[in-house]
Amino acid sequence: MIKLRTLCSAALALTLFTALGATAQDRVYINPNHASQADVSPFSGAVLTGDTLYISGTLGLEDGAVPTDPATEARNVMNGIKAQLEDAGMTMDDLTYVQIFCSDLSLYQVFNDEYRTFFTEEFPARAFIGAGSLLFDANFEIQAIAVKR
Numbered sequence: 001m002i003k004l005r006t007l008c009s010a011a012l013a014l015t016l017f018t019a020l021g022a023t024a025q026d027r028v029y030i031n032p033n034h035a036s037q038a039d040v041s042p043f044s045g046a047v048l049t050g051d052t053l054y055i056s057g058t059l060g061l062e063d064g065a066v067p068t069d070p071a072t073e074a075r076n077v078m079n080g081i082k083a084q085l086e087d088a089g090m091t092m093d094d095l096t097y098v099q100i101f102c103s104d105l106s107l108y109q110v111f112n113d114e115y116r117t118f119f120t121e122e123f124p125a126r127a128f129i130g131a132g133s134l135l136f137d138a139n140f141e142i143q144a145i146a147v148k149r
Contacts (some may be wrong), residue, residue: 074114095124
């Protein structure tokens, strides 16, 4: 029963993927890490499939460390998202969904003050999630989805 369910799920996913006009060849890796490189994290910065860009969790580090000023860190992480978008030929206005993970919810307004300066049109849908500790003791980590307008 489980094998049949898995097979049906896989067939449905393939049907939807194909119906949307996407193929495996449409996948473009933005800032990829390669499996053969043992010293890198096992993920790519972003993956472009058709007109949709999936951006991996991004931190706002400077020289591998978290800045002492949370506003600077927020600006850095947003600049990282912007750079991923630009590498895919998109802008911040192409963002449709953003998830922000924050290790200290008292920094909500600090983050928002920086965040709002990156948009010229409507804001994307988003979630601001209180998280425990983040990698490198960061205050913020963002992952996002963008669709080319």
